[in-house]
Amino acid sequence: MKAREGDLIKTKSNVVFDVKGLIHPPNKLIAFPRFIPSPQGTRLGKDTMYGKVYSLGDRFKYLQENHPDLIVFDPVFGETLCEVPIDQIAEHYQPKQKLKSLRTAKTLSTLENKALRLAQALKEKADIPWSSIGISGSIQAGLATKKSDIDPIVYGIENCQKAYGALQQLLKDPHSQFKAYTKQELAELYDFRSKDTQMSFEDFVLTESRKAFQGKFMQTDYFVRFLKDWNEVTEQYGDVCYSNSGYAKINAKITDDSEALFTPCTYQVEDVEVLEGPKIEPIKQIASFRGRFCQQALNGEEIEAQGKVELVRYKKSKEEYYRLILGNKPSDYMVLSH
Numbered sequence: 600m601k602a603r604e605g606d607l608i609k610t611k612s613n614v615v616f617d618v619k620g621l622i623h624p625p626n627k628l629i630a631f632p633r634f635i636p637s638p639q640g641t642r643l644g645k646d647t648m649y650g651k652v653y654s655l656g657d658r659f660k661y662l663q664e665n666h667p668d669l670i671v672f673d674p675v676f677g678e679t680l681c682e683v684p685i686d687q688i689a690e691h692y693q694p695k696q697k698l699k700s701l702r703t704a705k706t707l708s709t710l711e712n713k714a715l716r717l718a719q720a721l722k723e724k725a726d727i728p729w730s731s732i733g734i735s736g737s738i739q740a741g742l743a744t745k746k747s748d749i750d751p752i753v754y755g756i757e758n759c760q761k762a763y764g765a766l767q768q769l770l771k772d773p774h775s776q777f778k779a780y781t782k783q784e785l786a787e788l789y790d791f792r793s794k795d796t797q798m799s800f801e802d803f804v805l806t807e808s809r810k811a812f813q814g815k816f817m818q819t820d821y822f823v824r825f826l827k828d829w830n831e832v833t834e835q836y837g838d839v840c841y842s843n844s845g846y847a848k849i850n851a852k853i854t855d856d857s858e859a860l861f862t863p864c865t866y867q868v869e870d871v872e873v874l875e876g877p878k879i880e881p882i883k884q885i886a887s888f889r890g891r892f893c894q895q896a897l898n899g900e901e902i903e904a905q906g907k908v909e910l911v912r913y914k915k916s917k918e919e920y921y922r923l924i925l926g927n928k929p930s931d932y933m934v935l936s937h
Contacts, residue, residue: 694733847876
């Protein structure tokens with residue numbers, strides 16, 4: 600079973616998980632609970648009411664109380680993760696399939712219609728094939744509410760770059776349905792995200808206001824994710840090992856942002872100064888598996904960041920360096936230096 604970031608899986612115990620990253624252990628998927636069966640839930644599945652869990656802390660809490668067997672320490676990622684055995688999976692939801700079904704459906708909800716129209720506008724403006732676009736999130740699982748947002752995904756490096764360029768143009772076009780967030784809408788987004796990622800509102804506005812992959816489409820929030828395609832991912836599970844080397848705050852300069860668009864995103868850095876935490880070197884990279892850290896900084900910009908330090912070890916070449924990984928704790932951040 601091949602599954603990747605943006606896919607959803609439903610287990611035999613009726614929990615819907617979102618798959619994380621592109622590299623997984625044999626016969627398992629790294630995935631976290633997203634929609635959980637709950638009598639108090641507000642989302643109706645085929646025959647179950649569901650609630651949604653947002654923060655990583657809440658997801659782990661739910662697992663500890665209901666599925667502790669899925670919490671494992673992964674020796675390759677050097678991290679305690681949720682890993683779902685393939686034989687526990689009852690359904691696999693794929694964003695491309697969802698979009699395909701929206702295109703052929705006789706009737707669509709208001710939200711599904713907007714999702715389809717967004718995909719169509721993006722496809723035409725970017726001149727990319729239908730096969731490179733999908734719809735993920737609650738629409739994909741059939742668990743959307745009237746307040747749900749639209750979560751498109753674009754696949755393939757070239758398609759992603761074209762789509763991002765198209766989004767930048769669409770946001771500037773006064774006649775398009777794509778609108779950049781207003782200061783007030785950014786304040787609402789900040790309130791929602793700051794529970795999980797803490798930074799000042801000023802820093803938040805500085806980085807978020809220039810990201811073209813998020814905004815409003817026909818008055819509904821959207822957030823586009825960009826993924827490499829299967830043939831563009833060469834790393835296999837176990838090729839590279841990661842081990843926890845502490846927690847640090849650094850200043851650094853971005854020297855290569857060519858992978859900043861994708862999930863997971865990476866930034867190459869130099870001129871690193873460790874402000875707090877273990878004084879280790881070389882820290883060559885900042886990485887995150889969370890879409891909110893994509894396009895966080897651009898080439899030549901100086902940043903301040905705080906997160907877990909990992910030692911990265913390549914099995915074949917024996918190359919070693921450190922990286923800062925963002926998104927595991929609410930205290931993780933990356934902002935432009937003042």
